[in-house]
Every structure is written in structure tokens, then in C-alpha cells.
Amino acid sequence: EVHVVESGGGLVQAGGSLRLSCAASGFTFSSDWMSWVRQAPGKGLEWVANIKQDGSEKYYVDSVKGRFTISRDNAKNSLYLQMNSLRAEDTAVYYCAKTGQSGSLDYWGQGTLVTVSS
């Protein structure tokens, strides 16, 4: 059974940094793209970034370019999101999602809450 579990969220001051982790199991992690999606309180879903199987391609939403970095460690079946220069508007629940062959986000974690205080 596929499982993805996020961790690393918490309270951080504006301008600070945080690193999210996602532990994957139940599938061949090195064979799939992976994504991060966030949801601000009471708002809709916003895709944040994704990364190719071998890490050679990465894409980001404009609002996080230059501040966030997505990475993965296939040996550890883990996905990461390094978040720097955090802003109040980055406050959200961050979800890790396995990306299927056709681009759909087919398995999601339970999310981890990031709160940026100004």
C-alpha cells in the first residue's frame, strides 16, 4: 500500500527557513515524479513544485522561485522542500504527493502545517 508521510512543519518567523521532509513507501520511489502542494487556511489548493525521478528536472510556482528548493534522495525514499526567506503568505498546510504517469497527483500525504509569523 502506498504511503507518503510529511514532517518538519512548525512555527517560524518571517525571513526564516524550514525544511520539510516526505517519507514514501509502498511503491518504487525512484520511478515516479514527486510534488509538493500547499493549501493556505480556508483557501484552495496551490501546486508548489515537482521533481523528476532522477532529480534532473525541477519546476516551481512563480511565487516560490528563488526561495524554495525541492530535492529527493532515492536511496532513502525521501522528498524534501527547503524553504528560505519565508513570508506570512507561505503559511499553509503542505502536502507531499506522488505523481502518476499522466501527471495526476495520485497519492497524497496527510500534510504538515507551516505557520510564518510576521
Place this chain on the structure above:
Amino acid sequence: QSVLTQPPSVSAAPGQKVTISCSGSSSNIGSTYVSWYQQLPGTAPKLLIYENNKRPSGIPDRFSGSKSGTSATLGITGLQTGDEADYYCGTWDNSLSAYVFGTGTKVTAL
């Protein structure tokens, strides 16, 4: 601001049918597969439809998807109170080189 537009809310009596539209452009819906996601209150989103009209294992056939040109539609027949949730369309946008979600639609069983 999302590039995919959905109605804010739809409702129907239990047992009836609802449809949710998702309007995009040639750079997203018009050229890639559309997915639909269901988010029950207080839970993580779940994949409902992929590749425009396919259902993952375990999703009942009361849920259906279709695509025409730059628009997509999610249909729910035999609406149940357990279907009350937020629904989002999603697809890759080739111009933005980013995955985009719709604005979201809240479904209510009256």
C-alpha cells in the same frame, strides 16, 4: 489567481446529479490530461478522476469525467451526503511549466 475556473458551489438533493465545470485554455486543458480531486472536510485531497475520464481503483462509477476542447466536467450521480466536499480540477500548463488547480467547487447535498 488560478488559470482554471470552476463554479464556487453546486448543490442538489440526495440521489440527484450534479456537474462541475472546469474552464481553461489551449495551454492547459486543451493540450493535456485533466484530473479531479475530492477533499472531504478536514482531510487531504484524494484523486477522483485521471486522464480526463478514468477512475482509480475504489472510486465508484457514480463519479465520471469528460473533456471537450478547453473545458472539462466532473459528474456525480446519485448524490450522497458523504459526497459533500470540495472538488478541484487540475492539469499541467505548458505555458507556465507548472501544475495548475481550479478555483474549487463546494458540493452540498440539500
